[in-house]
Amino acid sequence: MTFLRALATMLLMLVAVPPAQAADDAAIREAIAKFATARNFADTEAIVRELGASGDPRVEPALAALADGNLNFRKSDRQVFVTKESGQAATLFDPLTGETVGEAPKRDFTKIKVNNSLRRTIRAVVSGLTLAAPDSTVRLSAAINMFRAPDPANLEALDVAIARETEARVAAALEAARASSVLVSDQPDDRKLAAIALLGQRGDRETLSLLTAFSARAEGELKAAAEQAIDSINASLALWSAGQNVWYGLSLGSVLLLAAIGLAITFGVMGVINMAHGEMVMLGAYTTFLVQELIRVHQPALFDWSLAIALPLAFIVAGSVGLLIERGIIRFLYGRPLETLLATWGVSLILQQTVRTIFGPTNREVGNPSWMSGAVQLGELTVTWNRLWIVVFALAVFAVLLYAINRTSIGLRMRAVTQNRRMASAMGIRTPWVDAMTFALGSGIAGIAGVALSQIDNVSPNLGQGYIIDSFMVVVFGGVGNLWGTLVGAFTLGIVNKFLEPYAGAVLGKIVVLVIIILFIQKRPRGLFALKGRAVEA
Amino acid sequence: MTYHLKSSLAGLAALIAVSVSPLGAQAQEETIKVGILHSLSGTMAISETTLKDVMLMLIEQQNEKGGLLGKKLEAVVVDPASDWPLFAEKARELISVNKVAAVFGCWTSVSRKSVLPVFEELNGLLFYPVQYEGEESQRNVFYTGAAPNQQAIPAVDYLINEEGVERWVLAGTDYVYPRTTNKILEAYLQAKGVAPEDIMINYTPFGHSDWQTIVSDIKGFGSAGKKTAVVSTINGDANVPFYKELGNAGIKAEDIPVVAFSVGEEELAGLDTGPLVGHLAAWNYFQSVDTEINAEFIDSWKAFIKDDKRVTNDPMEAHVIGFNMWVKAVEKAGTTDPDAVIDAIIGVSVPNLSGGYSTMMPNHHITKPVLIGEIQADGQFETVWETPGLVVGDEWSDYLPDSKDLIADWRAPMSCGNFNVATGKCGGKGS
Numbered sequence: 029m030t031f032l033r034a035l036a037t038m039l040l041m042l043v044a045v046p047p048a049q050a051a052d053d054a055a056i057r058e059a060i061a062k063f064a065t066a067r068n069f070a071d072t073e074a075i076v077r078e079l080g081a082s083g084d085p086r087v088e089p090a091l092a093a094l095a096d097g098n099l100n101f102r103k104s105d106r107q108v109f110v111t112k113e114s115g116q117a118a119t120l121f122d123p124l125t126g127e128t129v130g131e132a133p134k135r136d137f138t139k140i141k142v143n144n145s146l147r148r149t150i151r152a153v154v155s156g157l158t159l160a161a162p163d164s165t166v167r168l169s170a171a172i173n174m175f176r177a178p179d180p181a182n183l184e185a186l187d188v189a190i191a192r193e194t195e196a197r198v199a200a201a202l203e204a205a206r207a208s209s210v211l212v213s214d215q216p217d218d219r220k221l222a223a224i225a226l227l228g229q230r231g232d233r234e235t236l237s238l239l240t241a242f243s244a245r246a247e248g249e250l251k252a253a254a255e256q257a258i259d260s261i262n263a264s265l266a267l268w269s270a271g272q273n274v275w276y277g278l279s280l281g282s283v284l285l286l287a288a289i290g291l292a293i294t295f296g297v298m299g300v301i302n303m304a305h306g307e308m309v310m311l312g313a314y315t316t317f318l319v320q321e322l323i324r325v326h327q328p329a330l331f332d333w334s335l336a337i338a339l340p341l342a343f344i345v346a347g348s349v350g351l352l353i354e355r356g357i358i359r360f361l362y363g364r365p366l367e368t369l370l371a372t373w374g375v376s377l378i379l380q381q382t383v384r385t386i387f388g389p390t391n392r393e394v395g396n397p398s399w400m401s402g403a404v405q406l407g408e409l410t411v412t413w414n415r416l417w418i419v420v421f422a423l424a425v426f427a428v429l430l431y432a433i434n435r436t437s438i439g440l441r442m443r444a445v446t447q448n449r450r451m452a453s454a455m456g457i458r459t460p461w462v463d464a465m466t467f468a469l470g471s472g473i474a475g476i477a478g479v480a481l482s483q484i485d486n487v488s489p490n491l492g493q494g495y496i497i498d499s500f501m502v503v504v505f506g507g508v509g510n511l512w513g514t515l516v517g518a519f520t521l522g523i524v525n526k527f528l529e530p531y532a533g534a535v536l537g538k539i540v541v542l543v544i545i546i547l548f549i550q551k552r553p554r555g556l557f558a559l560k561g562r563a564v565e566a
Numbered sequence: 567m568t569y570h571l572k573s574s575l576a577g578l579a580a581l582i583a584v585s586v587s588p589l590g591a592q593a594q595e596e597t598i599k600v601g602i603l604h605s606l607s608g609t610m611a612i613s614e615t616t617l618k619d620v621m622l623m624l625i626e627q628q629n630e631k632g633g634l635l636g637k638k639l640e641a642v643v644v645d646p647a648s649d650w651p652l653f654a655e656k657a658r659e660l661i662s663v664n665k666v667a668a669v670f671g672c673w674t675s676v677s678r679k680s681v682l683p684v685f686e687e688l689n690g691l692l693f694y695p696v697q698y699e700g701e702e703s704q705r706n707v708f709y710t711g712a713a714p715n716q717q718a719i720p721a722v723d724y725l726i727n728e729e730g731v732e733r734w735v736l737a738g739t740d741y742v743y744p745r746t747t748n749k750i751l752e753a754y755l756q757a758k759g760v761a762p763e764d765i766m767i768n769y770t771p772f773g774h775s776d777w778q779t780i781v782s783d784i785k786g787f788g789s790a791g792k793k794t795a796v797v798s799t800i801n802g803d804a805n806v807p808f809y810k811e812l813g814n815a816g817i818k819a820e821d822i823p824v825v826a827f828s829v830g831e832e833e834l835a836g837l838d839t840g841p842l843v844g845h846l847a848a849w850n851y852f853q854s855v856d857t858e859i860n861a862e863f864i865d866s867w868k869a870f871i872k873d874d875k876r877v878t879n880d881p882m883e884a885h886v887i888g889f890n891m892w893v894k895a896v897e898k899a900g901t902t903d904p905d906a907v908i909d910a911i912i913g914v915s916v917p918n919l920s921g922g923y924s925t926m927m928p929n930h931h932i933t934k935p936v937l938i939g940e941i942q943a944d945g946q947f948e949t950v951w952e953t954p955g956l957v958v959g960d961e962w963s964d965y966l967p968d969s970k971d972l973i974a975d976w977r978a979p980m981s982c983g984n985f986n987v988a989t990g991k992c993g994g995k996g997s
Contacts, residue, residue, distance in 0.1 A: 069950075097843070097942060143940060143950040144729060144844045148820045176821075233789040241791025265786075276778040283776070381607055389611040391806060391836025403814050410782070412814040485775045486806040486836060490609050494773045529779045534770040535740050 053124070056082060060090055060123050063108050063140045064101035072140065073149055080153035088157050090123040095150045099123065100137035111137060152177045159189045164198055171201035176234060178205075180213035204230060211242045221253055228257030231264045232408055268408035273526050279415040281522025282422035285515060286481065287495040288502035289425060290474030292514040294350075296503050297433075297446050298466055300358055301369045304376040305499060306492025308471045311349060312342035312478020313487045314383060317392045332397040335479055342475040349379075350471020354464045362463075376492065384489040394482040414483050421480050429473060430511055442466050446509070505545050507555030517556055521545075597640040598633075598902055600625055601660035603671025603681070603692075608648025609773075613802065613881075614673050616832060617695060618643060620882045621670050623870040624889045634896055642666055650680045657681040661690040667902035668693065668892050670885060675699060675742050682707070689904050693892065695884035697827060697849075699746035703961040703974035703983035705908065709931045710888035711881060712850055713959040714750050718797075720936040721825050721848035722751060724951050725795045726758065729823060732792040733764045735784050737800060740769040744799035747827070751797060753965040764792065774804045777811040785815065788822045796824040805833050809842055819844025819940070831877035834945045842941045850920070850934040851883035852947040857921040877945075883919045890916040891926055912977060922956060929974035929983075931959025 059078050066072040076094070079087045093099045093110040100118070101108045110126070111118040113134060120129040142150070155170035155177075167189075174182050186206040193199040207223035224242075227235045236258060243254035287309060294302045316338040323334050330337070353375055361368045396414060403412040433439035444452040445462045453459050478491070485491060506517025521541060528537040552558065602621045604614035625639045633639055642664045646653040653672065660666045661684070668691040672678045675698050685692050685706040697712040725731040736751060738744025748767055755765060766787050768780060788794035800808055805828070812824065825846040831853050853864065863886065864878055895911035896902050911926050918924040924932045933956040939947030962972040962984070971988040975981070982992035 141948060141950070144819050144823055144846075147844060151820065233785060237789035237791045239791070240789075244791065269782075269786075272782060273779075276776075276782075279778065280776050384607065384611060389606075389615045390832060391612065391803070393836050393838065395838055396810075401814065403816060410815055412778075412811070414810075414814065415778070484807055484810060486803045488612055488803060488836070490612070490773070490803065493609075494775060526779060530783065533768065534774060534780065538771060 052082060052084060056084060056087055057124060060087070060108050061106075063094070063099065064106040066140070069141070069143055069146055072142070073146055076146070076149055076153055080156060083157070085157050085161065086124060088154055089126055091150050091154050091157075093123070094140060094142060095147050095154075097139060097142060099140045101140065102132075103136055103138055108140075109137070148177065152179065156182065156185060159185055160192075164195050167193075167195075168198050168201055171198060171205045174205040175201065175208050178208040178212045178238065180209055180215075182209050183213060183215075204235075208238050211238065217250060220250055224250070224253045224257050228260060231261045233265070236261045236265070265408060269530075272409050273530070274523060275409060275411065277523030277526035278419055278519060279522070280526055281519035282415075282419040283481065283484070284498055284502050284522055285422045285426065285518035286418070286477040287474075288499040288506075288514055288518055289422075289429060289511075290470045290472075290477060291499045292503050292506075292511055293429075293470035293473065294467055295500070296509050296511075296514065297442065298463065298470070299365075299446075299508075300362075300467065301365055301372065302358075302470075303369060303373040303496065304353065304379060305471075305474055306494070306496035307376045307379040308346040308350060308474035308492070309478040309481060309495055310383065310487075310489065310492040311346045311379070312338075312475035313394065313482035313485075313491055314387065314392070314478075315342040315345045315475065316479045316482045317387075317394050317487050320394060331395070332399060334395075335397060335400075335483075338479050339476050342479045343472040344475075346475025346478065347468040347472030350474075351464055351468040353471075354467035358467065359460065359463065376496075380489045380492070387489075389489065392487040394487050396483055400483055418480050418484065425473065425476065426511070426515055432469075433511065438462075438465065501542075501545060504549065505555055507557035510555075510557040513555055513557035520556075595638065597638045598635070599640050599642050599664055599666040601657075601664065601666035601669035601671070602641055602643045603646060603653065603656055603660065603669050604673065605648040606643075606645040609802070610648040610673055610677075613832065616876075616879075617670075617673070617881055617885055619871060620867070620885050621889070623867065624886065626870070627866070628889075628893060634893055635900070635902070646671075646677070650674075650676050653677040654680045654684050657684045657690070657692075658688065661685075661688045667691070667896070667904075668907070670695070670888065672696070673881075678707075691892070691904050691907060693885070693888035695881045695888060697880070699743045700750075700961050700963055701746060701966075701969055703929050703931070703976075705930075705976055705981070705983065706904070707930060708888060708891070708911070708926065709959065709961070710884040710891075712934060712936075713931055713961060714747055714963060715960040716850060716934050716936055716957045717827055717848050718747050718751055719754060720953055720957070721827070721846070721938060722754065722797065724846075724848075724938045725797075725823070725825060728951065729795065730793050731795040731823075732760070733787070733790060733794040734760065734766070735787055735794065735796040736765065736767045737780065737784075737796055737798050738769055739772055739774070739799065739801040739804060741772070741801070744769065744801070747799050748797075750963045750965050757965065770800070770804065772801070772804065774800075775807045777808045781808075781811045781815050781817065784822065785817060794822050796822060798824050798826040799828060800826070801828050802833075805829050806836055809837060809845075812845075813838075813841030819846075825938075830879035830881075831946065832879050834941065835875075835877055837945070839941050839945045840943050843943055845941045846938055846950075847941070847947055848936065848938050849880040849947075850936060851880045851918070852937055852939050852949060853878045854939070854942075854946045854948055855920045855937070857919065859917060859921065860919040863919055887916055887918055887924050887932065891924075891932075895926075908976065924956070927958055928977045929959070929961050930976055931961055933958050 059075060062075050063072065066075060076091065079091060090099065098110055099108065100111045108123055109129065110121040110123050116134055117131055118134045118137065119131050121127065122129055151173050155173035158166050158170040161167050183206065186202055190199060190202045193202055203226060207226045210219055210223040227239060239254050239258050243251050243258060246254055290308065291305045294300050294305065319338040319341060320334045323330050357371050358368060361371060400414040400417055403410045433442060441457050441462050444457060445459050449459055502517045502521060503514055505521065506513030525537055525541050528540055532540055602618050604618040605611050606615055606618060622641055625641045628634060629638050642660060644656040644660060646656045657669065660669055670693045672681060672694050673696050678694055682704055690706055692707045693710055694707055695710050697717050700713045734755060736748045738748055752765060784796055823846055825848060827848060829847050830849060867878055868874055868876060891911055891914050894914045894916060895907050899906040899910035912928050915923045915925040920935055922935060924934055926932055936953045936957055937949045938951040939949050942948050961974050962969040964970050971986050972984045973987060974983045975985065985992045
């Protein structure tokens with residue numbers, strides 16, 4: 029059976045490959061072999077163009093490998109291979125057929141160097157070769173690349189491709205690519221006008237870029253049409269940018285919420301000024317790093333689950349450190365805010381230096397699982413996956429915490445102790461134990477915040493310092509002792525910050541937000557959502 | 567004294583050694599002391615700890631070769647803890663209490679400015695290994711890092727000539743080095759005929775972590791139909807979230823390249839560089855430089871630090887050059903006396919790690935090649951362009967109106983760090 033199938037495949041291949049191409053084989057191999065003797069980028073570029081001129085789609089894998097830096101030649105005989113590295117060894121593939129040729133030590137090979145302009149050339153050449161590829165996603169990316177790099181020489185190929193295309197989205201991309209190429213060609217004005225009209229409907233940044241470049245060199249009617257299209261694109265982009273600011277604000281707000289939510293418990297509910305809060309976040313991030321290291325070594329397949337595994341561990345690690353701090357230091361300092369502040373600041377320095385001694389002062393690499401990399405494009409709004417998941421995660425943590433405090437018996441005791449310690453004690457609640465648990469909970473939440481923040485920030489001993497001021501700001505602004513206040517406070521500050529940033533710049537924006545908060549606190553010293561009643565006065 | 571312990575522990579051990587040295591010194595033979603003034607704790611520890619380690623390695627190697635002037639070298643390590651006033655205090659301690667012959671240290675410009683008066687007053691020697699904004703030349707300081715004309719200007723030239731860039735984003739952290747460098751670059755670009763509306767300047771606070779707005783601004787600025795590039799003087803930790811955001815937002819090096827002056831192998835070590843391939847950095851040294859002397863250096867560094875994954879970077883090379891220059895100058899002068907060394911070191915040439923020789927110039931800056939590298943998927947840089955010869959560090963920029971008439975020459979009879987060629991007088995800025 030397998031024999032028959034192999035035979036059938038071979039027959040198919042014989043039919044599929046026209047004799048002319050087979051004859052070209054030697055010529056292509058010769059051209060590819062020339063990569064080994066290219067002295068500079070210009071030489072390499074000439075060879076790429078020569079391969080592109082052959083019009084044979086089979087050169088595409090070799091060109092793709094060249095762009096990715098995987099095309100090497102053997103030092104001994106200058107033979108060119110596509111390589112895949114693993115450790116000190118490299119697997120060799122034939123540049124034309126893609127067959128595995130063998131394995132060899134990496135140091136026997138020299139990489140064929142590429143730079144940005146060469147990568148651009150390769151991209152253009154490859155898109156010309158793959159315009160007729162059977163896979164529609166390959167055709168689509170070829171069309172998009174041609175759209176970005178307009179060239180009158182592409183027009184003929186594009187006309188052929190458009191006539192043949194069956195899928196609507198690819199056809200649209202091809203039309204756009206043709207329009208962009210028409211703009212740089214010497215086609216008659218009416219075709220250019222049609223192209224401008226077509227492009228004007230797209231309304232994205234890349235089109236804007238093309239039309240701006242065109243209008244700078246166009247004259248008369250064409251210039252007017254292009255400018256009109258530019259204006260309409262700018263108007264729609266302005267709308268999008270408002271939506272974008274809201275999204276960025278929500279995203280920044282969710283980061284603030286995550287950083288502050290643990291503090292909302294230790295500072296907000298318990299009243300402990302905990303300067304070591306940021307270091308709990310850092311411990312959570314380092315736990316993530318350790319989990320990922322172990323997974324990389326032992327179970328690489330589980331990498332996408334690393335964050336899920338790190339979450340409970342980070343909670344336990346940061347929570348137990350919090351418990352130790354409460355039992356060891358803070359319980360002796362209740363009611364003495366100044367001493368608490370100094371003592372916890374000292375603890376934060378000790379934790380930082382300990383981590384620096386164990387893990388070294390340099391950043392540690394925490395990878396993004398595949399589902400947290402890249403972005404999704406909603407119209408003109410780029411939403412990166414990691415930011416989106418952090419918003420979701422922050423809200424989930426908030427909901428769980430709200431439930432724990434309002435609906436569980438431990439939450440009930442926590443609230444009882446904060447509202448009236450002596451009465452709670454009289455009712456038989458072990459108040460020191462509740463204090464320790466509350467502090468551990470707040471620290472543990474900071475730990476899981478660290479898991480999320482490790483995805484967008486550096487994992488270094490200084491990680492926590494960047495968040496401590498912001499966290500206090502959010503809790504004080506939102507209203508001490510109120511979780512809802514922290515939520516609203518975090519998102520308000522995030523959105524205000526992001527609306528200010530485009531106008532005032534990042535530095536001034538931050539200062540303006542601080543000034544606004546200071547003024548606000550003058551007016552409402554207890555924050556947005558102040559607790560009312562006798563407990564506050566006590 | 568051995569340094570087998572982990573880096574920070576070694577620093578601690580050295581600190582203890584310093585505090586007991588009056589007892590120990592009498593029992594041992596006489597040594598020449600070398601001060602190491604790098605932060606081992608606080609925000610700058612991330613970059614400076616490595617430089618401390620490299621100095622310890624160089625001193626150990628020199629001692630294996632028989633020391634200097636027949637005496638052993640002894641490292642005196644202090645920790646200024648990323649606290650700028652503490653740098654001045656620790657420098658004073660090194661010179662007047664420990665009586666060190668030379669100090670190797672500082673990273674940020676503000677820490678250098680803080681120790682300058684101390685070195686002037688006590689007549690010490692400082693070797694400063696980091697690229698900086700220029701506009702300074704001091705008798706007691708040797709600048710072994712790059713001046714703006716050894717890094718920023720060639721990088722911009724590369725982008726203009728090779729990539730055809732016409733529109734520029736100058737993004738930096740808000741402090742003296744990016745502000746001065748961007749001022750020089752702005753003047754340079756405008757002199758090259760770039761219109762003011764084609765230059766966007768943006769500053770962010772230290773440790774900025776939310777780059778969404780700025781990355782989208784860059785994208786917007788880049789869609790004006792002209793080839794756009796970003797020149798980044800973003801410092802330290804803020805780079806990681808910046809590059810992560812760039813990668814996630816899909817800004818490819820082929821479309822909008824970013825050339826960075828503060829991102830080296832160490833900074834990339836904490837990053838997945840897959841999406842960043844092709845973004846650029848300008849330095850005077852890359853770990854990937856293919857020379858025998860560099861291979862030797864990398865091997866001995868990895869053996870010294872006992873970690874195969876540690877990387878080497880440009881400021882480390884600057885310390886190698888600076889240390890070798892000091893050794894050569896002391897041998898030439900026959901003494902460690904600062905005045906004699908200051909006279910002897912001018913004109914001293916030592917091999918650099920990229921295969922040539924670096925020379926100490928009369929303005930206390932050195933000659934270096936300039937390399938432009940593209941980030942690779944393995945976290946290393948690949949040199950795509952380099953200056954044909956060595957570039958002499960220019961301390962007073964020719965592109966700033968205030969300093970274009972100034973030169974520095976510490977040889978007698980001029981002996982001046984800011985000589986005004988227009989007025990013919992030493993001292994003062996501007997004509």
